[in-house]
Amino acid sequence: MNISYNWLKEYVNFDLTPDEVAAALTSIGLETGGVEEVQTIKGGLEGLVIGEVLTCVEHPNSDHLHITTVNLGNGEPTQIVCGAPNVAAGQKVVVATLGTKLYDGDECFTIKKSKIRGVESIGMICAEDEIGIGTSHDGIIVLPEDAVPGTLAKDYYNVKSDYVLEVDITPNRADACSHYGVARDLYAYLVQNGKQAALTRPSVDAFAVENHDLDIKVTVENSEACPRYAGVTVKGVTVKESPEWLQNKLRIIGLRPINNVVDITNYIVHAFGQPLHCFDANKIKGGEVIVKTMPEGTTFVTLDGVERKLNERDLMICNKEDAMCIAGVFGGLDSGSTEATTDVFLESAYFHPTWVRKTARRHGLNTDASFRFERGIDPNITIYCLKLAAMMVKELAGGTISSEIKDVCAAPAQDFIVELTYEKVHSLIGKVIPVETKRCVVKLDGKKAAKKVERWKQIAESAAKQSKRMLIPNVHEVLTFKEALKYAEAMDIRLIPYELAKGMQETKEILADIQPGQSVGIFIGPEGGFEEKEVETAISEGAKPITLGKRILRTETAGLAILSVLMFQLEK
Numbered sequence: 001m002n003i004s005y006n007w008l009k010e011y012v013n014f015d016l017t018p019d020e021v022a023a024a025l026t027s028i029g030l031e032t033g034g035v036e037e038v039q040t041i042k043g044g045l046e047g048l049v050i051g052e053v054l055t056c057v058e059h060p061n062s063d064h065l066h067i068t069t070v071n072l073g074n075g076e077p078t079q080i081v082c083g084a085p086n087v088a089a090g091q092k093v094v095v096a097t098l099g100t101k102l103y104d105g106d107e108c109f110t111i112k113k114s115k116i117r118g119v120e121s122i123g124m125i126c127a128e129d130e131i132g133i134g135t136s137h138d139g140i141i142v143l144p145e146d147a148v149p150g151t152l153a154k155d156y157y158n159v160k161s162d163y164v165l166e167v168d169i170t171p172n173r174a175d176a177c178s179h180y181g182v183a184r185d186l187y188a189y190l191v192q193n194g195k196q197a198a199l200t201r202p203s204v205d206a207f208a209v210e211n212h213d214l215d216i217k218v219t220v221e222n223s224e225a226c227p228r229y230a231g232v233t234v235k236g237v238t239v240k241e242s243p244e245w246l247q248n249k250l251r252i253i254g255l256r257p258i259n260n261v262v263d264i265t266n267y268i269v270h271a272f273g274q275p276l277h278c279f280d281a282n283k284i285k286g287g288e289v290i291v292k293t294m295p296e297g298t299t300f301v302t303l304d305g306v307e308r309k310l311n312e313r314d315l316m317i318c319n320k321e322d323a324m325c326i327a328g329v330f331g332g333l334d335s336g337s338t339e340a341t342t343d344v345f346l347e348s349a350y351f352h353p354t355w356v357r358k359t360a361r362r363h364g365l366n367t368d369a370s371f372r373f374e375r376g377i378d379p380n381i382t383i384y385c386l387k388l389a390a391m392m393v394k395e396l397a398g399g400t401i402s403s404e405i406k407d408v409c410a411a412p413a414q415d416f417i418v419e420l421t422y423e424k425v426h427s428l429i430g431k432v433i434p435v436e437t438k439r440c441v442v443k444l445d446g447k448k449a450a451k452k453v454e455r456w457k458q459i460a461e462s463a464a465k466q467s468k469r470m471l472i473p474n475v476h477e478v479l480t481f482k483e484a485l486k487y488a489e490a491m492d493i494r495l496i497p498y499e500l501a502k503g504m505q506e507t508k509e510i511l512a513d514i515q516p517g518q519s520v521g522i523f524i525g526p527e528g529g530f531e532e533k534e535v536e537t538a539i540s541e542g543a544k545p546i547t548l549g550k551r552i553l554r555t556e557t558a559g560l561a562i563l564s565v566l567m568f569q570l571e572k
Contacts, residue, residue: 001255003182005035005163007271011183012199014190018163024189025167025350027465030176031355040248041132047100047111048131048153049073049141056082056089061117070095073150081121086139086180092147093140094131096124107375158244162252173233174375178273184325201272207401212233214402216284216345221292223410225315226327228379229291230407232390233281236399237261242398260396261337261344264389266368266372273377274385275369276346277317277325279335281343286320291343294323301333302326302365314359315351328356328373330365343402344393348386350379350413379413380481432456433476435484439528449478481534485525485541494516494543497562498535499552500527507546516570524559 005018016024051070054077065515066503067076072095080095087093096102100111102124116122128134128141128571131153147156156243165183168322176179180201214233220226241247241257247257255567257263265276293301296312300323310316315327324335328351337344357374360366383405390401434453456475464472479487488494493514514520523530523538530538539545548561 001169001177003165003167004139004249004252005165006160006240007162007179007249007252008165008183008186011180011201012187012190012197014186014195014197018165021186022165024186025165025182025508028185028189030173030182030185031168032166036164036166038164038252039159040162041157042103043101043132044161045152045154045157045159047097049091049095049097050147050149050151050153050156051078051095051125052149053087053091053093053125056087061119065117067119070123070125070541071149072097073148078122079120080123080125081116081119081472082125082140084125084127084140086142087125091140092143092149094143094153095124096126096131097384098123098461101123102130103454104127136570155542161551164252164254171375173374174273175373177375177377178269178271180272186251192386202388204391207387207391209402209404210400211402212404213279214343214399215287216281216403216406217288218406218408219288219290220408220410221290222315225293225313225352225355226291226349227352227411227413228382228407229289230348230386230405230409231345232401232405233343233345233403234390234393234397234399235281235402237342237344237393237397238259238399239337239339239341239397241356242569246396257336259339261341261393264392265346267392268389269368269372272381272385272388273372274381275372275377275408276385276389277331277347277369278337279324279345279347280337280341281345282341283335284319284324284345285322288320289347290320291327291349292316292318293478294318298323298331300326302329302363303333303336305333308363311359311362313355314362315349315355326359326363326365327351329360329363329370330367341557343399346383346386346389346393348389350377350382380415383407426464431474431476432460433484434478435481435523436478437481437526437533437534445470453477468548481537483544484540487564488523488543489541490519490522491521494521494523494538494541495562496523496530496535496538496543496545497548498530498545499547502545502547504547504549507548510544510546511565511569514569520566522559522562524555524562527555 005021018035022035025032030441049072051072053068054071055069056066059081064083066082068080068082068087070080072078086444096111098111098113101108124142127139128136169177176185180376184199187197187199214235216231216233218229218231220229239261240485242260242263246263246267250263251256253270255266261278265278269275293312293314294310295317298310300310301307316323317325317327323332325331351373353374353376356370360370360374386405394401449502453475460473460475523543548558553561
């Protein structure tokens with residue numbers, strides 16, 4: 001999934017570089033494979049400047065070419081031969097200077113000094129499609145009179161660089177299938193690492209129903225497949241091209257802008273993970289939306305023009321007469337918004353993941369909507385996204401919100417409650433407890449001990465990051481040997497490696513009795529070893545003495561050795 005670096009910043013404030021964001025996300029389980037710098041317009045309009053046509057005369061050797069001189073703001077007029085029918089003196093234009101790279105799809109060509117019909121041409125006056133800001137090739141771009149010669153085109157068109165992060169979403173992370181979802185995890189990372197951060201999203205408090213001129217009834221016949229379905233109407237819209245900022249957001253993440261209404265639904269799904277569908281309200285026959293299944297073998301033509309035979313367990317969005325959409329998967333050929341649409345019905349729903357997944361597989365369809373629905377979206381964001389979409393339609397396409405929100409919900413979804421005890425955490429991540437013993441070389445007072453513990457915690461965190469470990473071992477404050485024995489009473493097994501312990505056979509039997517899921521406390525002695533009295537005390541408190549072999553190991557290697565043995569013994 002493509003995540004825009006700049007878009008991410010709209011929801012959480014941070015000062016990390018794109019590469020640092022990628023590393024942070026990977027460390028918390030959202031593996032980020034790559035970071036790519038992109039521009040809203042291919043090439044970023046590099047080498048293009050605003051010019052003023054000073055003179056324009058007919059080419060002596062051509063009936064359609066013109067010889068122009070253009071002020072590029074550098075003091076010397078530049079001669080350019082232009083074949084556009086609309087070129088004229090006094091115009092403000094966009095000029096590709098020598099060395100500029102222009103793109104036609106994946107093909108690229110470089111502007112060079114040339115002779116056209118015997119006349120030298122130093123540059124090129126450009127049309128929309130030639131620089132990637134539009135599709136028109138009817139003539140050159142003519143800018144408003146206030147455009148200033150010499151201005152870089154990238155500044156004039158406000159072209160900005162962005163970075164796209166490729167986040168690999170595992171099937172269990174439906175919560176991260178959006179920019180806001182990723183921002184939420186990044187926010188947690190920032191707070192956990194002591195950084196100031198705030199998580200925000202657009203307010204929908206201004207949402208208001210303006211009239212009831214377009215009331216469409218909603219009926220859900222299959223609440224198992226559709227636990228929640230909501231809709232609202234907007235009347236009097238104008239379907240047209242989206243504003244530049246919205247088009248750029250979609251282009252950055254690899255989506256093609258279509259029109260303002262459709263682009264809003266695509267924006268919402270990638271912003272918040274809630275798929276939406278926009279119906280032409282005037283095509284909803286009978287003024288009712290019905291969520292139901294159709295008889296086996298019913299034919300339905302999808303948006304791609306393919307006729308499909310429906311299964312009896314394909315959930316459909318229907319009107320009084322016809323099916324309009326395969327729920328959560330793909331729209332129908334004649335139900336969506338077009339340039340002729342004036343009234344829209346916005347759908348926001350929660351469809352059962354299994355139903356969507358099986359339908360998508362039956363028909364060989366994989367869409368942005370099905371990708372999220374089949375993983376399980378948040379049913380409690382349905383209304384928020386519907387309100388936001390309606391407000392955006394009103395802002396970008398005009399019209400009025402002309403019905404109450406119809407929210408058909410079989411049973412409100414409850415938040416998941418996850419119980420996690422400290423004991424369970426410690427059993428998973430382990431805990432390092434520094435212990436003062438008789439033969440410890442270094443003696444720590446309270447202040448030194450605190451500094452040491454803080455340093456050890458930093459080392460544990462760095463080691464966890466380097467090994468891509470999500471759980472960081474906890475380093476406890478320094479305890480006395482007596483306190484450590486008391487602390488270990490809660491553990492299932494207590495081991496004390498000791499050079500005078502019985503042979504390896506007894507050790508193997510002790511280790512073999514340890515079962516997966518049990519908590520294990522291990523006492524590792526200082527460089528001078530435990531005193532015999534300390535070992536005797538530990539054994540009397542339930543610790544089992546074991547041997548690590550014939551060799552006497554250093555403190556740092558003894559711990560590693562016993563952990564390696566336990567990992568081999570217990571991990572499945």
